[in-house]
Amino acid sequence: MYITLDHPGCDAILPQPSSKYTRKINELTLEPDTNLFRQGDPASQVFQVKSGALRLSRYFEDGRRQVISFSFPGDVIGYPFEGEYSASCRALTPCRLQPYRMQQLISPDGEDPALHAGFVKAAMREIAAMHDHFVLLGQKSAVERLAAFLTALASRIGEPVGQYTQFKLPMCRADIADYLGLSTETVSRAFSQLRREKVIALDGILTVVILDLDTLHRMAEAA
Amino acid sequence: MYITLDHPGCDAILPQPSSKYTRKINELTLEPDTNLFRQGDPASQVFQVKSGALRLSRYFEDGRRQVISFSFPGDVIGYPFEGEYSASCRALTPCRLQPYRMQQLISPDGEDPALHAGFVKAAMREIAAMHDHFVLLGQKSAVERLAAFLTALASRIGEPVGQYTQFKLPMCRADIADYLGLSTETVSRAFSQLRREKVIALDGILTVVILDLDTLHRMAEAA
């Protein structure tokens, strides 16, 4: 069982609206550290990530926060609930997004059926991915969680460099901690352990080099 | 922020198929401790619970298990992913279910648009409910988790008895533990604590009486 972030290995879930049915709505760009939407905002659009990385999270009065997911190209974000967004979404890097009107996705009449089916499939994919994350949060140890997280990132944004896979983390340790249900210190210690065991190497704080993907996979699995 | 199980306060999300579009598919009944489907089964149908309670869970080689959700009347279960069910679903009580062919829900052409829209809304609701559960698993203490769980059950299947709310748990402690990401012993201790503090009372093992719903709510929130 692999942990998935949002929509692993998934590109272009939503087909472009066919001109027959919908006018093209302009692509949207977002600067780092700007919000796409906030918890409670009225939701009339969903978005598909074209490029960049975003963070979806919920905040609480007492300062606690849960990071729900990180989104990468191909992912769909902004699923509404009762007309509102149930979490806040912020760009971690420069982003390009394709917005879709909720209306055109929910009620198929007179709209593009392929687009519609694509949206449903994306939602199903989202649900399955969240099931994986339940397992991570409910059953796994700190190192297992980080290993699962890095495994997912590797398959999502990893690039081969020589015999290794590497990628640049778009999020800080605190984001990772709140995503994995750990403290930043525990995340840091887990990083250190993976480094000590030569499973990964760090280049600076943000660049991760996977030295032994098989072992990382194995460590990601339940004990 | 309240924790929700699946679809709180939600009855009959999916409208009955209009005869204009689809033939009525026969309702389905399930005995306790029988599976509706298993992880990996090919998925051609989704189901809406008409009566009873079910458990959705994932199993692992090493014996660990994560209970993904409990489903009650009004809930939709069996969201497929890549043509398969990603978890196993088992009846905890006698159940009645309304099956729907996936095909009629995914591609709207020539099918019932209202049914289709209902399915999309149910999926959105599911996604929002899972966000709540992430918060529970990622941020809450044992007692907070149990309080949140009981709060959700109270609003879902609770019945007023005098000035109190009461309900019969359809699942055992181990199910609750695997749902909340705790051990059965910790769940048991949390029950005992709530009892000691006169927030709940137990009648036998399975019947829960909520003595102080406000306090239970408060305890369910993050510290």
Add this chain to the structure above:
DNA sequence: CGTCTATTTGAGAGATATCAACTCTCGTGG
């Protein structure tokens, strides 16, 4: 080069898991 912030590391406290023993329920059969 210095400052500010994020990250890492260390030490100790706290929460939950684990292992073991005991108790309670509830179904079964006398």
Add this chain to the structure above:
DNA sequence: CCACGAGAGTTGATATCTCTCAAATAGACG
């Protein structure tokens, strides 16, 4: 109707893991 027994639940003692608080280090930026 009551007694019995198996399984589920509870409780206790201890181990383990993660959190918290504090200090040191490293990296980013002016």
